[in-house]
Amino acid sequence: MTKEELLARLNDIEWDDFEVKEASGGIPKSMWETVGAFSNTAGGWIVLGIRETKVKSVSTYEITGIEKAEKMEQDIISTLRSVSKFNVPILATAQLLDFDGKAVLAFYIPASANKPVYFGNNLNNTFVRVGSGDQRATDIEIDILMREKTFGMKSEMEVDGTGFGDLNTQSIQTYRRRIKDYNPDFRYNDLDDEQFCIKTGIISRGKLTYGGLLMLGKGEIVQEYVPHFWIDYIEIPGTTYSDADCRYTYRMPEQENIWEYFKVLLQRLRLYVDNPFMAGPDGFSPEDNSQLYCLREGLVNLLAHADYFSPMHSAIRVFNDRIEFQNPGRFAVRISDKPGKVKSVPRNPNIIAFFRYARQGENAGYGIDKIMRWTKLTGLEVDFESDITSSTVTYPLPSQKGGQKGGQINIDTENIYADNQCNTHDKGGQKEVVRNSGQNQGEETRARIVEAMRKKPEISRRELADIIGISPSAIQKHIEHLKETEIIIRLGSDRKGLWKVLK
Incomplete structure (x- = not known):
């Protein structure tokens, strides 16, 4: 992290991977909660030597610097790499930045592959990052972290x-x-x-x-x-x-x-x-x-x-x-x-x-x-x-697509498999049927069936079902409709015949 990047981050709105602490009296106790939270989520930066002042939910920041920065850096890195504080080693990286003679320490805490990470030999000291703050993990969140041990392997x-x-x-x-x-x-x-x-x-x-x-x-x-x-x-x-x-x-x-x-x-x-x-x-x-x-x-x-x-x-x-x-x-x-x-x-x-x-x-x-x-x-x-x-x-979605805009279309046969909660409305004492929204699914499905038959006249109903993504029985209903409207005919037997597109 450069000085320019640090200053830019101070102006960011979201701080889910960035935290500043003053550290005027030594290593802040709350640092360990943030270390654990970053380790248990997606990693992040902890910056020491910056004071945050909050007035009516508006924060301002002042670079105060820290004394004996090099010693503090070594103490923190040594603590994180050992297992005296946390249950697993944390391989953080550190950067020392100078702002007009004021030392600022920036530590990058990577996400850990050995979750959950906690300190004090106490699973209750498991923290996670929620927005811009550190929160003690719930039992459900700890269970999630336990499963993450098999991430990429299960x-x-x-x-x-x-x-x-x-x-x-x-x-x-x-x-x-x-x-x-x-x-x-x-x-x-x-x-x-x-x-x-x-x-x-x-x-x-x-x-x-x-x-x-x-x-x-x-x-x-x-x-x-x-x-x-x-x-x-x-x-x-x-x-x-x-x-x-x-x-x-x-x-x-x-x-x-x-x-x-x-x-x-x-x-x-x-x-x-x-x-x-x-x-x-x-x-x-x-x-x-x-x-x-x-x-x-x-x-x-x-x-x-x-x-x-x-x-x-x-x-x-x-x-x-x-x-x-x-x-x-x-x-x-x-x-x-x-x-x-x-x-x-x-x-x-x-x-x-x-x-x-x-x-x-x-x-x-x-x-x-x-x-x-x-x-x-x-x-x-x-x-x-x-x-x-x-x-x-x-x-x-682009405004012209608004998949459900307009609100009414013809119900397609494949929707018999769906639980439709918009079938009727009471309008002026009469029941009005409200059709599934979206494009005219029936016409589009039949157009795709016809196109598939043009390209492969010997195509089977099972193959059409696989291509369209609906059941063979729904395919058959579309085929009957296409036959009735004289768009297609069947030449030969069901097993060895061909489809002919008339229109």
């Missing part, structure tokens, strides 16, 4: 009592088909399913890994070993819960595993962004420049970074003016300053590898660059927020 651990038979057969088929479509040169494409799972790390020594179970497992087996697994997707017809006409217009039903969630969520998010049809198996290229591509990277990041062992679950909330992706667990690194330049560390590295095999996500840690492309495409800033319990990425 998903690769083996699940005792599981095996190949606990995987969802349909999920394996659609996942492997996606790899063959998008990554035809993948070296394991020609293996049988079980060998494929062994080679890719879905199975280890005859057992499923946690990442493999979560990605492709049968629903009942996933719930047995990861009981809090659930990803909530909800569309709210307002800018807040309070100004919405009803609780929600669509809520996605539970899916069996991460892959099934991914397919449905990606198709649902299409409704809220520009997504020109591309020459890809599911209607867009894995490397296009659309808004949907940015959201897909955000979705993969959500799924790869979630703490699936937290009582909290992942959630995607679509409001009229924004889309929020919220995960249990903090960001692994601080990304508030220059998010476009951050290389993040995935909580579940094999899950992001599974997406990468299918070319549905960037190499681990680089997807943030693609998320930030949203700003270039829309002119609106993506917002990142994180604390010890959760992380939220918010995509503001």
Whole structure:
């Protein structure tokens, strides 16, 4: 930290990673709380030799300096590196700055890999950073810190009592088909399913890994070993819960595993962004420049970074003016300053590898660059927020998209699977049916079916279901509609025939 950077930080509004202390009488006792708080979150700077004066919630700062700065520096570094004060060594770095003869000490405290960090040999002396202050950790927060000991490792651990038979057969088929479509040169494409799972790390020594179970497992087996697994997707017809006409217009039903969630969520998010049809198996290229591509990277990041062992679950909330992706667990690194330049560390590295095999996500840690492309495409800033319990990425929606603006459209057949809380309103003594908001999903879905049939006349209903992200029965209803309106006809038998597009 330079003198210029220090002065700039004193003028910042947010101090979640920065703390000043006067230290006129020696090492301040409150320093240890801040050291622990930074160690337990994402790291930060502690600066000694600056006095803060607060009047009516407005702070001013004076550089007072400290006596015997070099001795204080050595005392603090020695204390942090030993285990006499804290339960683990803390490898801080120190800088001595001179302001017109006044010495200021700046210590950078890194995030610890051995959480929770506490002092005085007392777990109750565990502190976390909340905003610009240090707070004693709650029991829930300590539990979160305990789980962080397996950060980056848990998903690769083996699940005792599981095996190949606990995987969802349909999920394996659609996942492997996606790899063959998008990554035809993948070296394991020609293996049988079980060998494929062994080679890719879905199975280890005859057992499923946690990442493999979560990605492709049968629903009942996933719930047995990861009981809090659930990803909530909800569309709210307002800018807040309070100004919405009803609780929600669509809520996605539970899916069996991460892959099934991914397919449905990606198709649902299409409704809220520009997504020109591309020459890809599911209607867009894995490397296009659309808004949907940015959201897909955000979705993969959500799924790869979630703490699936937290009582909290992942959630995607679509409001009229924004889309929020919220995960249990903090960001692994601080990304508030220059998010476009951050290389993040995935909580579940094999899950992001599974997406990468299918070319549905960037190499681990680089997807943030693609998320930030949203700003270039829309002119609106993506917002990142994180604390010890959760992380939220918010995509503001362009005003013309306002996914739920206008409030009424035709209900599509796939919505029979959703719990719709906006079905009727009482208006002047009469019941008015309020349709799910968004674009005309039925027409868009049928247009995509027709486009897929043009490109591949022999395509099956199961393949269409995989591409569109709805059930085969819903696909069949759309096909019947297209036949009735004389847009398509079937030539030949159900098994060996072809689709012909008439219009």
